[in-house]
Amino acid sequence: MLFGKFSFVLLFALVIGDGVRAQSRTFDELGRTPTAEEIQDWDIAIGPAGEELPPGSGTAKVGATIYGQKCVACHGQNLEGSPNGKPLVGGQGTLGTLNPKKTIGAYWPFATQIWDFINRAMPPNMYNVPVPPEQRHTADEVYALTAFILYRNDIIKEGDIIDANTLPKIKMPNRNGFVPVELEDALDYRGRGCRAGMCP
């Protein structure tokens, strides 16, 4: 029985190996190998495991200062938001109502998403004029701002240090607020019952 299973796996590996994996290139003169630096510079999408997070760290206390300088104008003195910036706190208990608030504390399932979004999209351009480079956040500033938002949503303590190691381990309040329950099951689109563009 064990042997049978093993030989199946072996056969499968051979077929896959021949058919897809070990295939040699057809157009080997096209394209070049990127350098490690080139990959690192562009590898900015942060998954839930946080593997792509860069070195650096920050705390809510540091984040509060940066927030007061670079974010408060749009997101408000108490993170309550304004016409130019979404609220960064509140929203708990609203998702099942007719006025649901998809806020970070009430809705976002992974803490890494906060880091990723601040890093790639904040501060935003105003009126399509690109943001001057000196206004962009450094990695330390993004960690500090992430910590500040988590703290103000009562998810971490004020002194907690947020870095590449601690951030992916934070459990967001709405982590289990999605279907299917397991993220892996999302791949099986028809299997999970999605029909005519609608998922149950």
Add this chain to the structure above:
Amino acid sequence: MKSKSDRRRFLKGSAAVVGGMAVGGVKPVSSQSNDSSSDDTWSLGYEPQTPTDPREYGQRSRYVTAKRTYNPRGRRATDDVHSPLAEIEGIITPASLHFNVNHGSAIPDIDPATHRLMIHGMVDRPLIFTMEELKQFPSVTRTHFVECAYNAAPPERRSVNATVQRTHGQTSCSEWTGVLLSDLLKETGVKEGATWIVGEGAEEKKRTKSIPLAKAMADAIVAYGQNGEPVRPEQGFPLRLVVPGYEGPANVKWLRRIKLGDQPWMAHADNPGHTTLRPDGKGRWFEFEMGVNSVITSPSGGQHFPKHGFYGLTGLAWSGGGAINRVEVSTDGGNSWKDAQLLEPIHRFAHTRFYFPWQWNGEEVVLQSRATDERGDVQPALVELNKIFGVDTDYWLAIKDSRGHFNPIQPWKVTADGRVYNAIWEV
């Protein structure tokens, strides 16, 4: 407000820094052509072409007036524009009339000579390609629609006076030319265990979207051509991903990077930015495909039929599930249905035009269409959708969070005086 010279100065500064990056060359520059207008609060982002000799670059007739319309939320360059579905001939959307949503990013002004596509992650050989190199691969040319996930959502259909441009104008269909992503992944090789890709753009916010590797291998196109010309800047010049049938954001514009992995990245456009809520407050991970859909474009909202008699009723049908197999039309408020004629060509994941000869006797009538795709999925009526979700019709108008992937049948009411109104809520 910043003076014009101030803005120019710091734009120059930012372009210099961007130009100094290791790879690629994105220069988000402000359009100077708007400086002459009184409205100095926004710019296109990319450098528009100056008008050319019409013998060198042709123009349409002065009798043709179809244009995109702004979503009523505003009139800035970043705001959504809807495609005039009722004025499209056949199934192809002219690039100038393609709907457009940019999620607040300036449209980047990318020099194709410096643009690069990098493929890395769970591959045997990470590779970086120039545009010139991508064009040395064998190309495919395929007709596919791209549709905003929130096309025809309840707020777009709220008004009884809504036109089809307002209700359904966030879908467009083009003939895309490019390299199959599967061909590029043969060059990099795919490591065992890889199940997802993430595509990322070169624009200011570098929007990303996670896509199942199986779909990427099946039919995704790394496209540089649109309707016989290079992809337009607002559609992703010089390179975009086309993922047939998937919601708009999967068709990553200004594509510069594809990474392979064994789990989704859960970027903002994956979640939380693009998950819809169930009435019980649970969010749905990844809805991927746009549902089977159709709409009658003539007669449609806002049109006027001054006399009764014969009309060639027509419209468009499309599905994220593949080809359209059938479209039925009802001229009696949904009591009975008759097959419409599907007009060729019929492509998978493409707008398909349907036709139904209709004799209007001058009485008030409700017209609607219902599409079925190759998998047998049937476009639901609103009342059927209500049953699936366990809600009343009022729910869709009351909820403050817009429902994406909203594809119920669109009824149009033709009144006795020949005016056409949106009747979806009259059930």
